[in-house]
Amino acid sequence: MSRFLGPLDSEGRIPSHQQTRVAAFLVSAHGALARQYAMALPIRIEAAWQAELNAQFYRESEIVSLLQRATSWVPDIALGYMAATWETAWFPKPFEGVTNQPLALSIELATRAHAIHAGIRPAALLPVDANANDPFVLALRRIEFESGRLLQAQILFLKSESLVPFRDAVSTALERRHAEVRTLWAEALESVGIAIRRGNDRNP
Amino acid sequence: MPFLSHGSYQIRYELDGPADAPAYVLVNGLTQYSELWATYREALLARGFRVATFDLLGQGVSDKPALFISQDDHVAALHLLIGELGGGPIFLSGISFGGLIALRYAIEHGDRLVGLVPMSCFAELSPQLLLLGNALRTGLILGGTSYLQDLLLPMNLSDQWLKPLLDTLDSVKRQGWLVNDLYALQNLMESFLAFQPLTPRLSSIAVPTMILNGEFDFLTPRSLHETLRVEIPDSSLVIIPKAYHAFTLEKSALTADLLARFADDVLAGRWQGNRSVWIAPEEAGGELTPFPPGYDHLRAIPVRAALP
Numbered sequence: 001m002s003r004f005l006g007p008l009d010s011e012g013r014i015p016s017h018q019q020t021r022v023a024a025f026l027v028s029a030h031g032a033l034a035r036q037y038a039m040a041l042p043i044r045i046e047a048a049w050q051a052e053l054n055a056q057f058y059r060e061s062e063i064v065s066l067l068q069r070a071t072s073w074v075p076d077i078a079l080g081y082m083a084a085t086w087e088t089a090w091f092p093k094p095f096e097g098v099t100n101q102p103l104a105l106s107i108e109l110a111t112r113a114h115a116i117h118a119g120i121r122p123a124a125l126l127p128v129d130a131n132a133n134d135p136f137v138l139a140l141r142r143i144e145f146e147s148g149r150l151l152q153a154q155i156l157f158l159k160s161e162s163l164v165p166f167r168d169a170v171s172t173a174l175e176r177r178h179a180e181v182r183t184l185w186a187e188a189l190e191s192v193g194i195a196i197r198r199g200n201d202r203n204p
Numbered sequence: 205m206p207f208l209s210h211g212s213y214q215i216r217y218e219l220d221g222p223a224d225a226p227a228y229v230l231v232n233g234l235t236q237y238s239e240l241w242a243t244y245r246e247a248l249l250a251r252g253f254r255v256a257t258f259d260l261l262g263q264g265v266s267d268k269p270a271l272f273i274s275q276d277d278h279v280a281a282l283h284l285l286i287g288e289l290g291g292g293p294i295f296l297s298g299i300s301f302g303g304l305i306a307l308r309y310a311i312e313h314g315d316r317l318v319g320l321v322p323m324s325c326f327a328e329l330s331p332q333l334l335l336l337g338n339a340l341r342t343g344l345i346l347g348g349t350s351y352l353q354d355l356l357l358p359m360n361l362s363d364q365w366l367k368p369l370l371d372t373l374d375s376v377k378r379q380g381w382l383v384n385d386l387y388a389l390q391n392l393m394e395s396f397l398a399f400q401p402l403t404p405r406l407s408s409i410a411v412p413t414m415i416l417n418g419e420f421d422f423l424t425p426r427s428l429h430e431t432l433r434v435e436i437p438d439s440s441l442v443i444i445p446k447a448y449h450a451f452t453l454e455k456s457a458l459t460a461d462l463l464a465r466f467a468d469d470v471l472a473g474r475w476q477g478n479r480s481v482w483i484a485p486e487e488a489g490g491e492l493t494p495f496p497p498g499y500d501h502l503r504a505i506p507v508r509a510a511l512p
Contacts, residue, residue, distance in 0.1 A: 114270065115270075117387075118387035121385065128378070144348075148345070149345070149346070159271060159272075171271050175212075175270050
């Protein structure tokens with residue numbers, strides 16, 4: 001097990017089987033967010049937060065599009081089962097502690113987006129000597145950078161005054177989501193020989 | 205790698221040295237991690253001290269709360285660590301944000317300490333520091349951890365330190381970038397921007413206190429350290445020549461020597477704070493010089509001090 005992707009080929013590129021597994025996970029996570037934002041996006045924008053929702057939808061779609069085109073894909077038999085596990089994990093989950101269902105759904109989606117944007121750092125997997133001009137390397141760096149910006153909408157919402165009465169429930173749900181997402185990410189990486197710390201636990 | 209439990213969170217710490225030796229506890233600045241104290245660990249162990257360092261919640265290998273971190277959590281974590289040290293004499297030092305946590309600890313649990321060394325520190329947010337803090341937070345949000353590092357490096361370190369590293373700055377930044385998560389740094393910065401001024405409570409710090417301030421500290425200038433000197437009864441202000449905010453990184457041998465000498469003086473009963481002002485030597489082992497009488501230590505040019 002290594003902390004970083006590789007070994008690199010002679011041109012500083014990530015092995016294709018690692019590219020495939022990492023990109024598949026990221027497409028699944030960001031694609032799920034894009035789908036759910038698309039469902040929530042009204043045809044006509046009438047409130048400021050809907051403009052942010054529009055931006056989030058297009059950024060998530062851009063990430064998926066970038067990965068589809070920048071990844072050196074190879075056949076991966078295990079992906080079928082793994083993708084099914086990931087897609088199941090992105091399903092909305094009941095959010096306890098808030099009876100207002102639209103608000104509960106918004107919190108649930110925001111906690112998932114926060115966990116994906118904050119907890120997954122694909123660029124941190126790149127070894128120092130990865131080829132900076134390789135499309136996949138560039139894509140991972142761009143996704144991590146964009147995630148940091150996209151995250152701000154979730155932080156603003158989850159820390160907002162309107163959610164102060166639900167702060168404990170929100171924090172609990174968010175920590176749980178972080179743990180879930182990091183576990184999935186760590187398992188995906190372990191399957192291609194990469195060991196990362198699984199967030200707020202001690203393994204590995 | 206040992207951990208302390210604070211609620212559901214785990215705090216990573218390192219503790220070295222003989223159990224019966226006087227202990228130094230060192231508290232990280234905002235973007236730091238425990239390994240950055242390695243040279244202090246080595247130097248202080250060699251001088252007969254026990255050394256404890258840790259990653260604050262949100263830093264390094266400690267847990268990173270997803271949404272909120274309060275300064276109370278940092279003080280509680282520090283209290284847990286100090287609880288591991290037994291009943292021997294304990295000196296507490298912290299840099300910048302860590303200095304603030306050390307000040308709070310000394311106010312709330314001063315009976316557990318025999319000495320305090322706030323470095324590049326502040327007890328309240330001046331308008332400049334508030335605006336700089338907000339700008340750094342915006343930089344983090346818009347440009348990520350790497351951009352925050354790009355802002356902090358030239359602000360807090362000297363040309364002499366930076367010049368030989370200009371071609372390899374990415375490798376200098378890499379470990380800090382790897383161990384710091386953007387959301388956790390943002391949470392830490394927001395806990396700092398929301399804090400209540402400590403100035404009215406500083407006079408309750410009864411332990412000997414050596415305040416260290418870099419001569420050219422732009423981020424937390426002399427005036428912020430002056431508040432500590434004036435308010436903490438048994439204090440001295442020591443100005444580190446040609447040093448910036450992050451002098452603990454740049455002048456580690458000198459700073460570790462000053463820490464050891466301060467503790468030796470306190471333990472030997474030689475320490476006299478007297479709210480005095482000193483100039484540190486440029487190299488470890490040199491003599492401290494009293495600030496020239498009659499001149500204003502708050503000015504950068506030699507201006508006669510106002511008569512009392």
